[in-house]
Amino acid sequence: MRGRRGVLMWMLVALLSCLPACRRESAEDALRERIADLERAVQARDAGELRGFLADDFVGNDGMDREDAVRLAQISFLRYRRVGVVLGPLQVELHERRATVRGSAMLTGGAGALPGSAQAYDVVTGWRLEDGEWRLVSAEWEPRL
Known part of the structure; x- marks a missing residue:
């Protein structure tokens, strides 16, 4: 009897220790983490990584497509150190396998410690869950000033 109780106790401890690791990340948490990864890719000036965030059918302001967005990033990365x-x-706002994210963004670029150029934008982005990963399908931005 004593041996069974000890085995059951160890099984319970093992099960309870797995629960935090087994907890599924919410769709909103996963999307927010994806946005943070996108932010890091921009700050790392990595246009190749940036391409991986964009859906094949991405569309931005003025009909910008995926390749236009990557080229704009490359030009900005060349222009600003x-x-x-x-x-x-x-x-x-989550809608099953789609999401809309609204917010503001401050973009800066410059050669030294102080930004040579800075602009605040109001941004609305559309996201789609593809193969378990959030992809950016649309972005609209407007200068705040």
Whole structure:
């Protein structure tokens, strides 16, 4: 009897220790993490990695497609030695396998410690869950000033 109780106790401890690791990440948490990864890719000036966030059918302002967005990033990364992005609070609206994210973004670029150029934008993005990963399918931005 004593041996069974000890085995059951160890099984219970093992099961309970697995629960935090087994907890599934919510769709909103996964999307917010994906947005943070996108922010890091921009700050790392990595246009190749940026391409991986964009859906094949991405569309931005003025009909910008996926390749146009990557080229714009490449040009910006060439123009500015330092690129920064700071996101304001994000409002996430989930619609099953799609999401809309609204917020603000401050983009900076410059050669030294101080930004040579900075602009705040109001941003609305559309996201789609593809093969378990959130992809950016649309982005609209408007200068705040």
